[in-house]
Amino acid sequence: MxxxxxxxxxxxxxxxxxxxxxxxxxxxxxxxxxxxxxxxxxEAHGVVDLADEPCPACGSFLAVRYPSGRACGTCEWRFGDVIDSELPAPRVDVVYYLRFDGRIKIGTSSNPRQRLSRLWHDELLAFERGDRRVEHARHVQFAACRLASTEWFDRSPELEAHVAELSAGQPDPWQAYARWMSAALALRV
The missing domain is CATH 4.10.240 (CD2-Gal4)
Structure with a gap:
């Protein structure tokens, strides 16, 4: 039929x-x-569109149009909301996972773009929201594959599973970071 x-x-x-x-x-x-x-x-889920101007929070041109207005498609900042430039930039600490050759580095930074620009690496694998305490917990968690007393680790099934879990549904770690920054900005407006 x-x-x-x-x-x-x-x-x-x-x-x-x-x-x-x-x-x-x-x-x-x-x-x-x-x-x-x-x-x-x-109306319920929005329409993905290109923005006329970059998002003031993350710089993306991807937008989602709703009947009530537009939001950034990357960090979800509402277009039209103004960032108070007199306030200091929000601090968002992240634990980063970098791959270089067959090793993975687990480190932390409150300014990952600057920090990662100074490190030799092949690929940024994931970000995890957290500070030195979370970084230390990951160093202890994966101590069996740690190289001496460095922040570098041999690849292991457990470490790779953890990285895969962090990046599940979010193939670009920078998009997750942009959302966290946008949320931090929204809290201080």
Whole structure:
């Protein structure tokens, strides 16, 4: 049976719709009810778009448009909110995981862009929100594969699983950092 032979399952104020289901539709709805569902999804989840200007919090041009306004698609800062430039920049401490050759470095910084620019590495694997206490806990947790008394570790299944867990759903660590900075900025506005 083709979709054109099935009646739409949408309903309105007049009752059930008897229109034909749109060919190839993932749900049995007519064109009109598919458009209504599309508009509802746009309002509920936003529409990804390009911004006219960079986000004041993270610099991204990716935006999400909602009926109530636009937000940055990277850090979720609401366009139109003003950052108070007289306040000091917020501090967001992170534990970073870098790969260089077959080793992984676990370190911490409150200014990761500056810190990572000074370190030889092949790849930034992940960020974890935290300060020296979290860094120390990770050094203890993965002590079995630690190289002497450095911040470098041999790769191990446990360490790689931890890094994979941190980066799950967030392939770009800088996007997570941008969200954390945006949240810190929002708290001080």
């Amino acid at each position: 083709s979709n054109r032979e099935v009646e739409c399952r949408g309903a309105g104020s007049a009752g059930a719709c008897s229109g034909p289901v749109t060919t190839g539709a993932p749900v049995p709805l007519c064109d009109r009810h598919l458009a209504v569902a599309h508009d509802w999804v746009d």
